[in-house]
Amino acid sequence: GAVVSQHPSWVICKSGTSVKIECRSLDFQATTMFWYRQFPKQSLMLMATSNEGSKATYEQGVEKDKFLINHASLTLSTLTVTSAHPEDSSFYICSARGGRESTYNEQFFGPGTRLTVL
Amino acid sequence: GQSLEQPSEVTAVEGAIVQINCTYQTSGFYGLSWYQQHDGGAPTFLSYNGLDGLEETGRFSSFLSRSDSYGYLLLQELQMKDSASYFCAVRVKNYGQNFVFGPGTRLSVLP
Numbered sequence: 001g002a003v004v005s006q007h008p009s010w011v012i013c014k015s016g017t018s019v020k021i022e023c024r025s026l027d028f029q030a031t032t033m034f035w036y037r038q039f040p041k042q043s044l045m046l047m048a049t050s051n052e053g054s055k056a057t058y059e060q061g062v063e064k065d066k067f068l069i070n071h072a073s074l075t076l077s078t079l080t081v082t083s084a085h086p087e088d089s090s091f092y093i094c095s096a097r098g099g100r101e102s103t104y105n106e107q108f109f110g111p112g113t114r115l116t117v118l
Numbered sequence: 119g120q121s122l123e124q125p126s127e128v129t130a131v132e133g134a135i136v137q138i139n140c141t142y143q144t145s146g147f148y149g150l151s152w153y154q155q156h157d158g159g160a161p162t163f164l165s166y167n168g169l170d171g172l173e174e175t176g177r178f179s180s181f182l183s184r185s186d187s188y189g190y191l192l193l194q195e196l197q198m199k200d201s202a203s204y205f206c207a208v209r210v211k212n213y214g215q216n217f218v219f220g221p222g223t224r225l226s227v228l229p
Contacts, residue, residue, distance in 0.1 A: 034216055043205060044161065044219045093160055106151070107217060109160040 002028045004096050006110035013084055014118055021079045021113045023094030029074035030096035034107065035067075038091045050077055084117040091115075120144040122206060122220035129226045130196055138191045138204050138223045146211030150182050150189045155222075156202045164191065164204075193225070201227045 003026040013019050023033060032051050036044040048064075050056035050071035058064045068080040077096075081088055091114050095107040122142045130136040140150065149168035153161035165173050167182035167189060179192040193200055203224050207217040 032216075041224075043221045046216060046218070049216050095161075106163045106166060107161075109153075109162065111160045 002026075002096070002098065002108040004030075004094065004108045004110040006094055006113050008113060009111060010114040010116075012116045012118065015085055016083055018080055018082045019084055019115060021081075021092055021094075021115075023077045023079070023096070023110050025075045025096040025108070028096075028098050028108075030077075030098060031074065032097045033071055033077040034095045034097075035069060035077075035079050036093045036095070038093060038112075040091075044093065047079075081115065084115070086117045089115055089117045120208060120210060120218040122208060122218065124204075124206060124220045124223045126221065127224045127226070129228065131228045132196055132198060134196050135192065135194045136196060136225065138193075138206075138225070140189045140191075140206035140220055142187050142189075142206070142208050142220075144187075144208050144210055144218065147184065147187075148209040148211055150180070151207045151209065151217060152178075152180050152191045153205045153207060153219075154202050155205065161205065166209075196227050198227050198229065201225060 005024045007022045035047045038044050046059050047062045048056040048058045048069050050069050052071050052074050056069035071077040091112050093112040095109045097107050124140050151166045152164040155161040165180040167180050172181045177194045182189040203222045205222045206220040209217050
């Protein structure tokens with residue numbers, strides 16, 4: 001199956017700093033990538049959808065200026081949490097979907113990034 | 119808006135069969151997916167139903183009834199390693215054709 005990597009797998013930072021998380025599709029071209037956050041024992045909450053070469057579309061309640069998403073190529077999307085605060089501590093997961101209809105029904109998830117803001 | 123409902127917890131013993139239900143209310147429905155997530159891990163794809171009926175993949179089967187806005191995941195011959203959270207997710211017709219995830223069902227398989 002398709003492989004999606006995320007880096008870093010975990011990060012601890014001080015309040016007020018910015019953190020960048022990378023999501024890469026390793027063996028396929030991802031026309032669409034999704035960013036989720038997940039709190040312990042809860043479901044995945046979609047934060048934004050990004051298509052290569054265009055601006056990300058954010059879900060209601062997600063601050064676009066705080067969570068900057070860049071999808072510069074068909075294999076790389078980044079999420080930058082700016083001026084992080086302790087309430088931003090969470091598990092951030094990206095997923096990717098290919099452009100072919102045969103793969104359209106399946107999302108391939110990265111391993112996730114656990115962010116802890118002190 | 120979209121909303122999905124799943125039981126929060128299910129417990130079963132090894133070798134048993136368990137069914138996890140999912141009901142949904144959504145606009146622009148495309149299909150229903152199921153994902154498995156072990157503690158601390160990422161979700162992994164199990165199945166997708168775009169049409170009514172049963173899809174079988176090994177020990178796992180998934181069913182969809184579009185008229186009832188209902189689906190289920192059936193796990194047979196349960197193994198300890200099946201202990202995980204299971205999420206149904208609706209693929210919706212919107213700008214990104216993204217998936218909306220249900221609250222998840224935590225399955226505990228006992229010896």
